[in-house]
Amino acid sequence: MGKPRVIYWFRTDLRLHDSPALKAALDLDPAVLWPVFTWDPHYVYRVKGGVNRWQYLLDCQNDLSESIQKLNSKSKLFVLREAPQTLFPKLFKAWNVTHLVFEKDTDAYAKERDKVVIALAEKAGVQVITRSGRTLWDSDELVAKHGGKPTMSITQLQAAGRKVGQIPRPIPAPTYLPDPGDMPVEFEQDKPDAEPDLNATHRGGNDKTYANIAGPNGDFAIATLQELGFSAEEASTPHRGGETIALKRLQxxxxxxxxxxxxxxxxxxxxxxxPQSTTLLSPMLHFGALSPRLFYWRAQDLVxxxxxxxxxxxxxxxxxLLFRDMYFAAQAAIGPPFAQTLNNSYCRFIPWHLPSKAEATDAGSTAVSGSYHVDSPQAERWFRRWKAGATGFPFVDALMRQLRAExxxxxxxxxxxxxxxxxxxCYVHWERGADVFEEWLLDHEPACNAGNWQWLSxxxxxxxxxxxxxxxxxxxxxDRKGEFVRRWVPELRGLDERFIYEPWKASRAALDKAGVRIEGDGLGGGEDGTYPAPMFDFAERRSACMAAMKRAYSIGLYGNDDRVKDGTWKELFEKAGETEMEGLDGGSDDDDDGKHADDAEYRKERGIGAGKHVRSQSAATKEGPMDRFAKKLRT
DNA sequence: TGAGGCGTTGCCCAC
DNA sequence: CGTGGGCAACGCCTC
Known part of the structure; x- marks a missing residue:
């Protein structure tokens, strides 16, 4: 038996410092070690993500590759363009691999994928070694110490953590790396199915990700945005990734x-x-360019x-960092339903507008599909305006514009x-908001995103x-003076600070002086010099939502309830006099364009009469309540 | 056991 | 400018 020939598979641990898995690989004393990244089509095509996040990922890969080269000039991060499930069996054979080592992943898809890869490795006689490293504690161990239940509060997390044991001290980065072995790829490349491509709108249709297994020049180089089909000019964020930047920022x-x-x-x-008031390190944690345990112990030692x-x-x-572990451990216990309401016994059922469509899964249960019912055209319009940063509430719009840009x-x-x-x-389903955050956030972490949206809703x-x-x-x-709003909503830049958060209260003279007109809905690229009136009367919506929440709490259904699945929840809510619920929204200030063909079908399926509009607010005219409010205040 | 206190991050107004 | 109570009142933990 010769010395081990090891593939180290980098995934969401794009760093050299504090990597328990990389240490385990080096502890094998390998004859050769290939640092490998594989482009997984699941993330390329099925997870929505804008150009900014792709750039950040490539930043992390480039930095890691350079750091590897500094340790061994013959080595680097070798990037292969094929799904790991089809690629690895071929690599095991062609490269004469003895060991595959990687850091445990925690997300639903990644867990399934890794199960498949581990089975394939065993079949090929390749030994698999994995280590936990993505969180402070191993999430599965936390769950086991918490009686198999999700950690739903920080005190629960801390109690479970104490039972697991002390958070490990960070491991120093390696000071050497073995040479890589030969890397023949004279086998057939399995090309993935590129449809559906959820990133097509960002990509512009020029995707060449899988054109050549070893990249355009056959040298296993890090991909470029161009190769992945994105335009580098569309990357708008100032935030850049990579272990080097992460460690500098930590300093x-x-x-x-x-x-x-x-x-x-x-x-x-x-x-x-x-500068911003927090650390900006969350995307580094997401891509593994920074170890949470290094961050933790730097903070703890200082304290x-x-x-x-x-x-x-x-x-x-x-x-x-404890909150991050809490969400990871909650996800580990609940599994895939953690990302949704349906089948999630820890998530309250609230009859939000724009609910997700459900579809049957192989396992015979139902999962949310990513598309949603437009039960209320009005809520749909509110949602679009929220996403576009055009609600007419400057603080909300500034935040949403910053989110999209940065x-x-x-x-x-x-x-x-x-x-x-x-x-x-808006009383729109939290899953709609989570979808948008998933698309735009550099630090989008499925567990934290789902957890925080459940929290806030x-x-x-x-x-x-x-x-x-x-x-x-x-x-x-x-921000009394509204500097942040002025930065992100430039059409209001000249407005007096008395009105910067409420431009609808400004007099005609004040608006003229600032060079802005309150006009339109802010969608469809509106005219220069205009800013929309608020899309609803906030005080009115606040009390309507709060009353609806109160009723939903008293009814007390959770996402795994049969009545949620079979639609009979509706009777309970109607009996309680609920009007703010999916399917019962008139949306009468909206002349719907008929694009939402599923509306009628949905109403039928849920037994909701199309004419049954029982909204309390008087929205019978084209003029929204806020327009009247604005007029009243202006005169 | 039932009551009271607390929970990462509200708002508004009185003092 | 800071603080404290009311708002209307949840779930969980502790005593």
Whole structure:
């Protein structure tokens, strides 16, 4: 028996420091080691993500590859363009591989994929070694110590964590890497099915990802945005990825000992920009360019040194990392339904507008499909305006525009827009908002995204729905002068600070002076110099939503309830006098364009009469309530 | 056991 | 400018 010939498979651990899996690979004392990344078509085609996130991923890969080359000039990150499920059996044979080593992944798809790859490796006589490294503790161990149940609060997470044991200290980056072996790829390439391509709109149709298994030049190079079919010019974020930047940023954060030791998340400013008030390290954690345990111990050691006056979990820096582990462990226990309401026994059923369509899965259960019912044309329009940053509420619009442009907004900003879309304004399903965040956030982490949307919509983790973010007051609390709004909603730049959060209250003279007209719905590229009136009366929507939440809580259904699946939930809500619910929204201020062909079918399927409009607000005219409100205030 | 206190991050107004 | 109570009142944990 010769020395091991090892493939180290990089996935969501694009770093050299503190990698338990990489250490395990090197502990084998390999004769050869191939650092490999495979383009998995699931992420290329089936997970929606804008250009900014692809750029960030490539940043991380490029930086890692350079770091590998510094350790061994013969090596680098070798990128292969094929699905791992078909590629690895061929590589095992062609490269005469003895071991496959990788860091455990935690997401639903990745777990299934890895199960397949492990089975294929065993069949080929290749030994598989995996290590946990994505979280502070192994999520499966946390669940086991928590009685097999999801961790639904930070105290539960901490209790489970104490039972698992101390968070491991970070492992230093390796100081050497073995040479890679030969890399023949004279086998047939299995090309994936490129349809459906959820990123087609971002990609522009020039995708060449799978043209050549070893890349355009046959040298296993990191892909370019161009090769993946994206236009580099469309990348609009200033945030760039990579382990080198992550470690530098970590140094900077901890160089300011007072900032790091006394950090209290709820007291950081969501309207701060240049510089932002938090660490910007969440995307680095997502791509594995930064180890959460390195971050944790830097913070914890500092807090102990700092002594009195240091902040504590859950508000402190370490607290933020604990929340991340809480969501990962909740996801580990609940499984795929964690990302949805349906079949999720920990998620309340609320009859939000724009509910997901369900489809049967192989397992015979049902899962959400990504598309949704347009039960209310009005809610659909509110949702589109929310996504476009054209709600007419400047603070919400600024946040949504920053999110689209930069792929990052402050955590409290996420709270404000999430509350607004769901329980505190539009009464639109949290899964719609989660879809948008998935597409735009650089740090999109399925577990954290689903968990936070459930939190903010008061469907799980949190239940104080009467605490509602105001799109006006919340922004004002942090940024009285409206600098953040001016940065992202330039059409309002010249407006007096008395009106910057409520332009509908400005006089004609004040609007003229600022060079802005309150006009249109902000969709379809509106005219220059206009900004829309608010799309509804917030106070009215706030109380309608709160009353609806109260009824939904008293009815008390959860996502796994049979009545949720068979549609009989509707009777319960009608009996309770609910009007703010899917299928019962008149949406009468909207002349629907008939694009939503499923409407009629959906109403029929759920037994909802098309003419049964029982909205309390008087929206019988084309003029929305806010228009009247604005007029009243202007005169 | 039932009551009381607390929970990462609300708003508004009085003082 | 900071603080504290009311708002209307959830679920969970503790005593």
């Amino acid at each position: 900077e954060i901890f160089a300011d000992e007072e900032y790091a030791a006394t950090f209290q998340k709820p007291k950081t400013n969501p309207a701060a920009f240049e 102990e040194k700092y002594g009195k006056g240091a902040s504590t979990p859950p508000e402190s820096l370490t607290g933020q 792929g990052w907004i402050h955590h409290l900003g996420r709270h404000a827009v999430a509350c607004f879309l769901t329980r505190g304004g 008061c469907t799980a983790f949190y239940s104080q729905y009467f605490r509602c973010y105001s799109p006006v007051a919340f922004g004002q609390k942090w």
